[in-house]
Amino acid sequence: MIKTILARFHQGYRTNAYPKTVPLLPDRFRGMPRFDGGRCPAGCGACADACPTQAILRKKPATLDLGACIFCTECSASCSSGGITFTGRHELSARKRDDLLTKGNAPVPCEPLAPDLGKLFKRSFKLRQVSAGGCGACEADINVLSTVGWDLGRFGIQIVASPRHADGLLVTGPVTENMRIALQKTYDAVPAPKIVIAAGACAISGGIYRPSPAQHCGVDSMLPVDLYVPGCPPHPLTILHGLLRLLGRI
Amino acid sequence: MTRAPLAVRNCETIPVDAVPRFDGEAFREILRQQLAEGGRMASLFGCTMDDGTRIIAVVARHMTGSLAVLSCDAGAEMTSLAPDYPQVQLFEREIAEQFGVLFRGHPWFKPVRFHPPPPPARDLFSKPIGKTDFFAVTGDEIHEVAVGPVHAGVIEPGHFRFQCHGENVFQLEISLGYQHRGAERLLLGGPRKNSRYILETCAGDSTAAHALAYCQIREALASCEVPPRAHALRGIALELERCANHIGDLGALAGDVGYLPTASYCGRIRGDALNATALICGSRFGRSFLCEGGTLFDCDDVRLAEIGKNTASIRADFTNAADLLWNEPSVLARFENTGTVSKRDCEMLGGVGPAARASGCNQDVRQDFPAGMYQFVHIPMVAHSQGDVFARAFVRYGEALHSLDFVRDQCGGLPAGAVCADCKRPAPNSFAVSLVEGWRGEIVHAAITDSQGAFLRYKIVDPSFHNWGLLSYALRNQQISDFPLCNKSFNLSYCGHDL
Numbered sequence: 081m082i083k084t085i086l087a088r089f090h091q092g093y094r095t096n097a098y099p100k101t102v103p104l105l106p107d108r109f110r111g112m113p114r115f116d117g118g119r120c121p122a123g124c125g126a127c128a129d130a131c132p133t134q135a136i137l138r139k140k141p142a143t144l145d146l147g148a149c150i151f152c153t154e155c156s157a158s159c160s161s162g163g164i165t166f167t168g169r170h171e172l173s174a175r176k177r178d179d180l181l182t183k184g185n186a187p188v189p190c191e192p193l194a195p196d197l198g199k200l201f202k203r204s205f206k207l208r209q210v211s212a213g214g215c216g217a218c219e220a221d222i223n224v225l226s227t228v229g230w231d232l233g234r235f236g237i238q239i240v241a242s243p244r245h246a247d248g249l250l251v252t253g254p255v256t257e258n259m260r261i262a263l264q265k266t267y268d269a270v271p272a273p274k275i276v277i278a279a280g281a282c283a284i285s286g287g288i289y290r291p292s293p294a295q296h297c298g299v300d301s302m303l304p305v306d307l308y309v310p311g312c313p314p315h316p317l318t319i320l321h322g323l324l325r326l327l328g329r330i
Numbered sequence: 331m332t333r334a335p336l337a338v339r340n341c342e343t344i345p346v347d348a349v350p351r352f353d354g355e356a357f358r359e360i361l362r363q364q365l366a367e368g369g370r371m372a373s374l375f376g377c378t379m380d381d382g383t384r385i386i387a388v389v390a391r392h393m394t395g396s397l398a399v400l401s402c403d404a405g406a407e408m409t410s411l412a413p414d415y416p417q418v419q420l421f422e423r424e425i426a427e428q429f430g431v432l433f434r435g436h437p438w439f440k441p442v443r444f445h446p447p448p449p450p451a452r453d454l455f456s457k458p459i460g461k462t463d464f465f466a467v468t469g470d471e472i473h474e475v476a477v478g479p480v481h482a483g484v485i486e487p488g489h490f491r492f493q494c495h496g497e498n499v500f501q502l503e504i505s506l507g508y509q510h511r512g513a514e515r516l517l518l519g520g521p522r523k524n525s526r527y528i529l530e531t532c533a534g535d536s537t538a539a540h541a542l543a544y545c546q547i548r549e550a551l552a553s554c555e556v557p558p559r560a561h562a563l564r565g566i567a568l569e570l571e572r573c574a575n576h577i578g579d580l581g582a583l584a585g586d587v588g589y590l591p592t593a594s595y596c597g598r599i600r601g602d603a604l605n606a607t608a609l610i611c612g613s614r615f616g617r618s619f620l621c622e623g624g625t626l627f628d629c630d631d632v633r634l635a636e637i638g639k640n641t642a643s644i645r646a647d648f649t650n651a652a653d654l655l656w657n658e659p660s661v662l663a664r665f666e667n668t669g670t671v672s673k674r675d676c677e678m679l680g681g682v683g684p685a686a687r688a689s690g691c692n693q694d695v696r697q698d699f700p701a702g703m704y705q706f707v708h709i710p711m712v713a714h715s716q717g718d719v720f721a722r723a724f725v726r727y728g729e730a731l732h733s734l735d736f737v738r739d740q741c742g743g744l745p746a747g748a749v750c751a752d753c754k755r756p757a758p759n760s761f762a763v764s765l766v767e768g769w770r771g772e773i774v775h776a777a778i779t780d781s782q783g784a785f786l787r788y789k790i791v792d793p794s795f796h797n798w799g800l801l802s803y804a805l806r807n808q809q810i811s812d813f814p815l816c817n818k819s820f821n822l823s824y825c826g827h828d829l
Contacts (some may be wrong), residue, residue: 083657084591090650091595106605108612108627132524150527152618153626166612203499209484211738214509215825216486217534219613223484227597257488258444258459258508258828262479288527294445294512312617 091304095231099330103317105168105171110151111170111318114185118139119163130158133281133288136187137181146172146180146188147298150312172310177300180284180308192328193306197273202327205237207277208270212263213253213295215314218280222250224316235307237323243267248275248306254282254295255302267303275326279309279319287312335360335389335398340699343550343762346778349386357385357402358411364389364398365415370680370693372397372765373774374421376404376429377787382730383429383451388763388776392698397763404429406452417680420795426454443507443828448515459770460489464501465492466703472500475810479508486688486824492810499813502805504798509828517788521548521622521756529775531616533792533826535575538567538607539768543775546701546764548622551756551779554736556702558745560624565703566637566740567607567616567625569733572769574603576684577732577816579821583723584655586815587664602644606737608639624750636791638741645734652727669804669816672717675739679799683771685820686800688725689717695767709736722819729769758783770822792826 096103105111112242128136135148136155143153156164165264165266167185174188175182182188211219225232226239238245243266255263267276278299281287299305309322324330336350349638352360365371369389377384382403389398404425410433412419422433423442430452433439444459466474473494475809479487487508493501513528529544530537542564549556568827581596604614611619611627629637655661671681676689686693693713696704714721756779763776771793780786804816 084654087591087595087650087654089596091647094598106612108610109608110618111614130523132522132527150617152527152615154523207396209511211484211486211824212510213825214486215531215534216529216823217537217617219484219486220535220784221614224597224601226484227601228594229496229598229601232766239484243480253509254511256509256511258510259479261459262487262508266480282531288524289511289516291524292512292516294510294515312531313615315614 095228098317098320099324105170105315106318107168109168110153110166110183111314112167112172113144113149113182114165114167115142115144115183116163117184119161121161126158126160127155127164130154133290141183144182145285146182146310147177147308148281148287148290149310150281150288159200170315170317171321172314172318173325174308175306177305177308180310190322190325193326198328200273201275202329203236205327206240207237207248207250208243208248208266209239209252210263210266211252211258212299213256213289214280214282218252218283221251221316222279222319225320227240230316230320232320235324235329243269244271246270248277250277250297251280252280252283254286254289254297255299256295260296260302264302275306276303277307277309277322278305279314281310281312284310286310333360335400337396338399338763339396340695340765341546341550341701341762343553343757344758346759346761348762351396352400352402354402354405354408357387357400358409359385359390360400361411361748362414364391368393369398371415371418371421372772373763373776373789373791374418374425375776375787375789376425377778378429379786383431385425386776388774390699390765390772392693395698397699399761399763404431407432407434409434412436412438416678420799429676430454432633434746437467441507443510445507445510448747459507460505462469462505464491464505465501467495467500471495488824494596495812497811499805499808499810502802504802504822506798506827509825511579511825511829513829514788514790517785520785520788521526526621532752532829533794533823534615534761536768536770536773536792536823536826538571538620539773541616541620542568542702543764543766543773545620545622545760546766547775547777548753548756550762550764551760552754553757554623554751554753555626557748557751558747559628559747561624561743563610563627563629563704563749564620565707566610566737567619568766569736570607571616572602573730573733574600574607575769575821576726577603579818580723580727581720582651582818582821583665583815584661586818587661589634589655589658589661592651592654595647599644599647599651602640602647606640606644609633609637609640621750623753624748626750628749629744634741634744638738641734641738641741646729648730655723662720664815665723666718668719668812669808669819670716670718671800671804673715675803676717676800679803680796681800682793682796683767684725684729685797687711687713688721690715695765695772699765701765707736709733719815719819722797754774756783769783770794771797792823794822794826797822797825
C-alpha cells in the first residue's frame with residue numbers, strides 16, 4: 081500500500097491545462113502549412129508533382145487540400161523558392177469540406193454547432209469511435225485524449241462503447257468496402273440528432289489510399305459529416321481543439 | 331539437379347532467376363524438410379510472372395541466421411501443407427484468395443480478407459465480408475457468442491466467434507478482413523512517390539518498423555550504402571516505437587484487470603515516448619522520419635541530449651509504475667496462468683515476436699538476422715517460458731527497458747557524417763527480402779522487380795498475420811471474460827493483417 085502511495089507522489093499531477101494554456105508542441109511539429117504563391121516561378125508545379133496524395137491542386141493561386149494532406153514535407157522539400165513551410169499551428173479542423181482548401185496562411189474557419197444542437201451537446205457529448213480502415217495511428221491519438229494527460233472527461237466528452245449510448249460517431253479510416261455496411265449500421269444505431277466527425281486524412285479524403293478501389297475515399301461518401309479533423313494522424317491537440325470548437329467551448 | 335533451397339541473408343538482393351524453381355512435389359518435400367528441421371515459414375506468397383503464377387517461400391532459419399528461398403509454379407490446384415504444418419494455413423488461404431489457386435486437403439479453406447482477386451484469377455470464395463462457414467460446437471448447454479466487427483473501445487474492427495460451455499471457451503474463431511485497404515496492390519508497378527507512405531500506414535503503430543523494412547528493400551535493390559549515422563537514428567526510431575507500445579500496453583493490461591494506478595501512469599508515459607520521437611521528426615508516430623537511403627531528419631547534440639534526458643525520466647516513471655504491477659498479488663493472480671500458449675503450440679502456429687518469446691521460442695530478428703544498426707549494437711533478448719499473460723507482460727516490460735537503454739546510449743554520441751545517401755531506382759529482375767523486428771515481432775517484406783525495375787510483387791507480412799492464431803489458442807479453456815486481457819497481451823494489428 082505504501083508503495084502505491086509513494087508511486088502516486090512520484091508520478092504527480094500531469095493533466096495539462098488546455099485550453100487555459102496551450103501545451104508546448106515540439107519545434108519540428110508539422111502543423112498548418114504556409115503557402116506563398118507569390119514566390120512561385122512561372123509554370124512550376126514541382127510541389128504538386130511531389131505530393132503523394134494529390135493534395136496540391138494546380139490552380140491559380142496554388143491550393144492545398146488539408147483534407148488530403150498527410151503533412152509529409154515532400155512539397156516543401158521540392159519547392160526551390162521556399163514557398164511552402166509547415167508552421168507549428170495545430171488549429172486545422174473545419175465544419176465544411178471546402179474550408180479545408182487553403183490558399184495561403186489564413187486560419188481554417190470552424191464554426192460551432194447551431195444553437196439548438198450546441199445546447200444539447202455542449203456539456204455532455206458521447207461519441208462512439210468507428211475505425212473503418214484506420215491504420216491504428218488516428219485511433220491511438222484519440223485514445224490519448226482519454227489518458228490523464230488530457231482527461232477528455234473534464235469537458236463532458238466521453239468515448240462510449242455502444243452507438244445507442246452515443247451522440248455521434250468519430251470515424252477514422254478511408255471507409256473500406258468491407259466496413260461500409262458496419263459503419264452504416266453503427267450510424268443507424270445512433271439516436272438522432274447525431275453528429276459525425278471524420279478524423280484523419282483517410283477519413284476525410286481517403287488520404288494515401290485514395291487510388292485504391294478497396295475503399296470509398298472518406299466518410300462523406302456515405303454519411304453527412306459535421307466536423308473534419310485533418311492530419312496523418314491528427315495530433316491529440318488538433319482533435320481536442322476541433323471537438324471544443326464544435327461544441328462552442330473555445 | 332540440386333534439390334536445395336537458396337540460402338540468402340536478410341537484406342540481400344539476388345537475381346529472380348537465381349531463386350530455385352521446383353515442381354510442386356519437390357517444393358513441398360523441401361519445405362517439409364526445412365520446417366521439420368526447425369525452420370519457420372516467414373513468408374509464402376504468389377507472384378504473377380510472364381509464364382503464370384509462381385509461389386515463393388521464405389523460410390527463416392534462426393539457428394544459422396539465413397533465409398531459405400525457393401519457388402514453384404502454381405497450377406490451378408496444389409496440395410496443401412497445412413494438415414502437417416498449421417503455420418502455413420493462412421498463407422495458403424491468402425494465395426487462394428489472391429491468385430485463385432485451390433489447395434487440396436486444406437482443413438480450414440476459408441477467405442482471409444474477403445476480397446475478389448484481380449482478374450483473370452478465379453474467385454474461389456466470392457463471399458461478402460463476414461459470411462463464411464464458422465466452426466460450430468454443438469451439444470447441451472453449448473452457446474455461441476459473436477462479437478464485432480464494431481466492438482467496444484477505440485479499436486479496429488474484427489469478428490470473433492466464441493463457442494462456449496457456460497463461461498468456458500472451447501474454441502475462438504477470428505474472422506478479419508474489415509480493414510482491407512488494398513495496400514499490396516497499390517504498391518504494384520512502384521516504387522512511386524506514395525509507396526513509402528503506404529508502408530508507413532501499413533500498421534500505424536509500427537510506422538518506423540514497416541518504413542524501415544521498406545527502406546531496407548529499396549536500398550538492397552539499389553546497392554545503396556546507408557550512412558552509419560542514419561543507421562543509429564533508425565535504431566532510435568524503432569526502439570522508441572517499441573517502448574512506447576510496450577509501455578502503453580502494460581498500462582492497458584493493468585486497466586483490464588482493474589488496477590488503475592499503473593493504467594493511468596503508463597497511458598501518460600507512453601505519450602512521453604511518442605513525444606521523444608516527435609522531438610526528432612515532428613511526428614509522434616515517426617511519419618516521414620525514415621527515407622530510402624537514410625533519414626529525413628538529423629539531430630544535433632543539444633537535441634540528442636534532450637532526448638537522452640527525456641529517456642531517463644521515461645525510464646524512471648515507467649519502472650515506478652510497472653513495479654507496482656509485479657508487487658500486487660491481485661494483479662499477478664489475474665495475469666498468471668491466464669491465456670497460456672505452450673511452446674509446442676507456438677512453434678506449430680509459427681508465432682513471432684514477444685508473444686513467441688514469452689512461450690520460450692527464443693527468436694528475435696535483431697539477434698538472429700541483424701541488419702542496419704543491429705549489426706553494430708546488440709540488444710539483449712528477453713524471453714520467458716510460461717506463455718501466459720504474465721509472461722507476455724513481463725517480456726514486454728524487459729524489452730521496453732532494453733529499448734530505453736539503447737536510446738540513452740545512442741543519444742550519448744551518434745556516428746558523425748551525413749544521414750542520407752542517394753538511393754537509386756531498384757535493379758531490374760531482382761528479388762530481395764527484408765526482415766525487421768517490430769514491437770509485435772517479425773516484419774517481412776519481399777520484393778520482386780520486373781525488367782524495368784518496377785515492383786512485380788511487393789509482399790508484406792505483419793507479425794499479426796502469424797500471431798492471431800496464437801490468440802485463438804490462448805483462449806482455449808479460458809473464461810470468456812478473460813478475452814480482453816488475453817487480447818491486449820498480444821495487441822495485434824487488424825490492418826497489418828488485412829493490408
